[in-house]
Amino acid sequence: MLAAAPPALPHTGDDTTLLIAVLVSIAAIVLLITKLKLHPFLALTIGSGLLAAVAGAPFDKLTSSFAAGFGATVSSVGLLIGLGAMLGKLLADSGGADIIADTVLARSGRRALPWSMALIAALLGLPLFFEVGVVLLVPIVLLVARRGNIPLLRIGIPALAGLSVLHGLVPPHPGPLVAVDALKADLGITLALGLLIAVPTLIVAGPLFARVAERWVGPLDLPAADAPAGTKAAGTEAEDSAAERPEHTPRFAAVLATILLPVVLMLGKALVDVVIDDPKATLQRIFDFIGSPLIALLAATLLGMVTLGRAAGFDKARISRTLERSLAPIAGIVFIVGAGGGFKQTLIDVGVGNAVSEWAGKWHISALLLGWLIAVLIRLATGSATVATITAAGIVAPLAADLSSTHAALLVLAIGAGSLFFSHVNDAGFWLVKEYFGMSVGQTVKSWSVMETVISVVAIALIMPLSLIV
Numbered sequence: 042m043l044a045a046a047p048p049a050l051p052h053t054g055d056d057t058t059l060l061i062a063v064l065v066s067i068a069a070i071v072l073l074i075t076k077l078k079l080h081p082f083l084a085l086t087i088g089s090g091l092l093a094a095v096a097g098a099p100f101d102k103l104t105s106s107f108a109a110g111f112g113a114t115v116s117s118v119g120l121l122i123g124l125g126a127m128l129g130k131l132l133a134d135s136g137g138a139d140i141i142a143d144t145v146l147a148r149s150g151r152r153a154l155p156w157s158m159a160l161i162a163a164l165l166g167l168p169l170f171f172e173v174g175v176v177l178l179v180p181i182v183l184l185v186a187r188r189g190n191i192p193l194l195r196i197g198i199p200a201l202a203g204l205s206v207l208h209g210l211v212p213p214h215p216g217p218l219v220a221v222d223a224l225k226a227d228l229g230i231t232l233a234l235g236l237l238i239a240v241p242t243l244i245v246a247g248p249l250f251a252r253v254a255e256r257w258v259g260p261l262d263l264p265a266a267d268a269p270a271g272t273k274a275a276g277t278e279a280e281d282s283a284a285e286r287p288e289h290t291p292r293f294a295a296v297l298a299t300i301l302l303p304v305v306l307m308l309g310k311a312l313v314d315v316v317i318d319d320p321k322a323t324l325q326r327i328f329d330f331i332g333s334p335l336i337a338l339l340a341a342t343l344l345g346m347v348t349l350g351r352a353a354g355f356d357k358a359r360i361s362r363t364l365e366r367s368l369a370p371i372a373g374i375v376f377i378v379g380a381g382g383g384f385k386q387t388l389i390d391v392g393v394g395n396a397v398s399e400w401a402g403k404w405h406i407s408a409l410l411l412g413w414l415i416a417v418l419i420r421l422a423t424g425s426a427t428v429a430t431i432t433a434a435g436i437v438a439p440l441a442a443d444l445s446s447t448h449a450a451l452l453v454l455a456i457g458a459g460s461l462f463f464s465h466v467n468d469a470g471f472w473l474v475k476e477y478f479g480m481s482v483g484q485t486v487k488s489w490s491v492m493e494t495v496i497s498v499v500a501i502a503l504i505m506p507l508s509l510i511v
Contacts, residue, residue: 059096059396063388066092067432070384071422075467081428082373085380089387096391106390107383114382118218119375123368124338125213128299129169130367131345131360133177135353136287137296138165142181144293151189155248158182158196162203163243167211167300168341170374172473174204179477186263193261195251197478198492202247206496209426209461210242210454211235213303213334215378216430220453223385223434224441228334229311231450232304234511238454238503246495254488262479287353295348302344303337377427385435393436408440409448409455409508413501416459424467429460447511451504458500464493 066088073084089107132138142161149157161181165174178200186193208214212221212232221228310332317325330336350360400406416433420426433456441449464471465486475485 059391059393062092062095062391063393063436065095066384067419067422070428070432071419074423074425074428080373080377081423081425082376082380085377085384085428085431089380089384092384092387092393093391096393098391106387107380109383110386111379111383113386114219114222115375115379117222118215118378118382121213121218121334121338122215122371122375122378124335124342125168126170126367126371127364128338128342128345129173130363131342131349132165132168132296132300133173134287134363135349135355136290137299137349137353138169138177139181140290140293140296141165141300142178146181146185151191154185154189154191155196155199155251158185159199159203159243159247162200163207163239164297164300166204166207167304169204170214170371171204171208171470175201175470175473175477178204183263192255193263193478194255194258194488198251198254198488199243199247201474201489202243202250202492202496205461205493206239206243206246206500209457209496210239210500212307213338215374216427216460217453217457218334219378219381219427219431220434220456221450223382223431223438224449224453226441226449226453227311227314227446229307229314229332230446231453232307233311234447234450234507235454235457236304238458238500238507241503242496242499245499246492250492250495254492257487257491258480258484261484287355289352289354291349291352295352299341299345299348302341303334306332306337306340307334308332374427377425378431381428381431381435385431385438388435389438407505407508408437408444409452409504410501411440412437412452412456413459413497413504416456417462417497420460420462421465422467424464424469424471426460426468430456433459448508451508451511455501455504458497458504461493461500462497463490465490 069091070081070084070088073079073087074081079087086107090103093103093106141164145157145161146154158178158181162174162178165177169177182193182197182200185191185196209216212218212228212235217231217235220226221231310328313325313328313332319325320329331340346360346364350363355363412433415436416429419432420429423429434453437452437456441452444452466472466482471485471489474480474489475482478485478488480488
């Protein structure tokens with residue numbers, strides 16, 4: 042059960058004071074992360090206390106909202122992140138990711154390879170975190186480029202786009218999950234609309250933009266090694282996998298079914314809710330249970346222990362060790378997400394959300410566009426897509442109360458799209474891509490940074506007209 046939020050913190054100032062409080066707290070978070078290199082968990086914690094203090098909350102109440110928001114977010118989202126990490130680790134260690142890649146590439150001609158890489162990245166992007174996906178995909182990209190004598194960016198950009206689009210727009214990735222929780226959006230509808238937006242966005246930012254990026258950047262020399270020394274820390278999970286090769290390989294159909302199971306269950310729940318729309322109906326109650334994100338991911342993880350772990354020849358001890366290793370790398374993510382939930386709750390309790398609702402009404406700004414713009418600004422300032430999503434969702438959360446279920450889901454996607462805008466030198470992903478592909482800073486900006494911007498702009502350009510239809 043989610044922790045109950047405390048009563049709204051009293052504040053003595055007017056809307057101007059609240060605006061100052063928001064600006065000061067966000068500026069403090071940005072400076073702590075970018076200048077002092079403080080961990081985002083600590084930066085968000087300090088920023089929350091500063092927000093409450095500037096807004097005029099009593100000294101003894103400064104941490105109450107943060108603690109409640111932290112607990113509520115971790116209890117709802119933390120479990121899903123943990124299950125997703127377990128499934129992703131099983132996929133990596135068992136060789137399931139290689140099976141997906143090998144099968145798709147074996148059936149692709151030279152001209153279809155960029156599209157195949159986008160498809161592979163999208164499939165692997167469902168259960169894998171972005172950094173892990175990069176570590177697993179880069180050796181495949183380099184191998185294909187060498188064997189086919191294909192320009193590196195022509196297949197590298199579609200692979201990166203596939204991972205990034207899924208990371209920003211589609212649950213059960215941490216950013217979309219946090220936004221769904223903060224905005225009380227329907228997860229099934231968000232997932233369905235997220236996939237609907239993700240496909241054309243991936244086509245434009247992946248295979249199509251790859252041709253442009255290839256001309257802008259020029260030919261790249263293939264790196265001599267698959268994993269540059271400067272990026273080993275980011276690939277810990279993949280390195281653990283390489284240390285213990287599986288005895289056998291899972292079947293392609295079994296791997297694909299395991300990856301898609303949670304998506305099918307959650308989409309099935311959303312479809313049944315629309316068709317039946319009777320909470321007392323037995324079929325709807327069944328799908329409400331098996332289609333809940335916790336049960337859907339739990340089912341996929343348990344299935345993966347058989348279809349991935351056992352199929353790869355893992356014994357019980359090896360499977361247990363794989364699942365155990367999956368949790369340590371995500372501790373930082375869970376704490377960042379939890380701290381973001383605490384910051385979000387503090388924003389709401391001091392009255393910032395209500396003030397933003399009033400301002401948006403006076404200025405006649407679309408909630409979708411406002412959420413996207415706020416996420417863009419925080420993304421540019423902090424470099425973190427997760428921090429941008431969490432903060433933007435907290436600020437615009439009250440606007441979602443008056444939205445329909447479909448528009449609340451679109452607001453989640455708008456914020457996710459904004460959180461991907463123009464990754465640059467303050468983003469760890471920027472340096473990860475730069476080192477793996479052996480590019481200069483300028484080349485990385487022309488390819489990776491612009492690709493992220495294309496994803497963000499194309500997604501919001503699709504979301505806005507879609508909001509007029511659904």
